[in-house]
Amino acid sequence: MIICIDIGGSGIKAALASSPSALTPLGRVPTPLDAFGAFVAAIRDIAGTADAPADTPIAISITGVVDPADGSITCANIPCIDGRRLSADLAAELGRPVFVANDADCFALAEASEGAGRGHRIVFGAILGTGVGGGIVIDGRIVTGAGGFAGEWGHGPVAATSAGDPPVAIPRFACGCGQAGCVDTVGAARGMERLHRHLHGAELSSTAIVDAWRAGDARAARTIEVQIDLLAGPLALVVNVIGASIVPVGGGLGRVPEFIALLDAAVRQRILRRLATPLVVPSRLTLEPGLVGAAILGFVENAA
Structure with missing residues (x-):
């Protein structure tokens, strides 16, 4: 026990x-x-x-x-x-x-062993909650890496400075880690709110933005489109580098299946391996x- x-x-x-x-x-x-x-x-x-x-x-x-x-x-x-x-x-x-x-490592381990990653050798568990995090599990064991930072794809100055169609300029927002332009600043819930404010000058919670998007609001849809574009490139690079065959997503946005479906399609367009089946999926262990x-x-x- x-x-x-x-x-x-x-x-x-x-x-x-x-x-x-x-x-x-x-x-x-x-x-x-x-x-x-x-x-x-x-x-x-x-x-x-x-x-x-x-x-x-x-x-x-x-x-x-x-x-x-x-x-x-x-x-x-x-x-x-x-x-x-x-x-x-x-x-x-x-x-x-x-x-x-x-x-985040424990989340990835749970999904690899008992959830959406079951049967996959290399699992990347992505967190899209208040911020952006992640964990790597290979052959049933957590990969921590030097310093314990393996899987932390939310940090590092790699966020694009333009996104969407048509493209819009994205500032290099300051991050709590001390850098600027981190994926964490434009991903997940706080990133969604920041992008909506930048694009439309309006203060809305991430849940309100998602609700408006689901109801057909054009401004919310633009925010989602830009955020997906900003997230898909860095996540595709993670998949290419570690060779993950499944990416379960946890956190609040992991419980928005339409958002995850869009992210999955965008990531699969950007990775080297061609896949006809979903790669980025909602986490299965919601409790x-x-x-x-x-x-x-x-x-x-x-x-x-």
């Missing part, structure tokens, strides 16, 4: 897994942000509700980047763990094995992919 935990900036969710597809919920508690002792106590308490031996391993899906070289985590959302060797520190405090991985991914991580790592 594995105690699997999904940690975000606002909450900690947990479940007891007898297998990756058999999870018993253990509840949810707020995430302590400023005191590591309180953070440890929250995990100890929620794990203590599991009907499992005291040395049952814990596997954690968490926001932030884990450096595979030393296990240190970069996590601005949860200051009390930022810079810590989280796996080792928690194992010492809790007296049991603890495995930690980035939440708790972080917990499923953490459970798989735990079973794989505990068996290693």
Whole structure:
């Protein structure tokens, strides 16, 4: 058994897994942000509700980047763990094995093993939520890469400076990572809102833009067209570089099938391999992919 935990900036969710597809919920508690002792106590308490031996391993899906070289985590959302060797520190405090991985990596692992990527050797899990993220899974294992940044296709100054038909100029928007022109600035929900404001001078939420697009609004359709154009090139390059045969998409836009169908068509036009079947697809695990991914991580790592 594995105690699997999904940690975000606002909450900690947990479940007891007898297998990756058999999870018993253990509840949810707020995430302590400023005191590591309180953070440890929250995990100890929620794990203590599991009907499992005291040395049952814990596997954690968490926001932030884990450096595979030393296990240190970069996590601005949860200051009390930022810079810590989280796996080792928690194992010492809790007296049991603890495995930690980035939440996008866990999403990709869940989709590769139990979702849309099942049966595919190389899976790229793309996140189009508030921002743009991703994870790579090859032969059932997460590929973290140097520094733990493998799969982070949202960052790097590669966004096009014109897009759409007819083309429109796109500024190199400043990104929270410190660069300008990142895919993260024009992709996913906040990117959609930024593009709509730039194109039409109107403030709308991403959900309102999608609703207007579905209702036939021309301005919303233009925003979607431009955003698809901006996303398709970088995502096609990722597919070419790593050789992924399937790209499950999670996050809010992953639940908009019309958007994903447009993105899939645009990406398949831009990759080297010719495909007649969908490549970019909605994620299949819409309920708790972080917990499923953490459970798989735990079973794989505990068996290693």
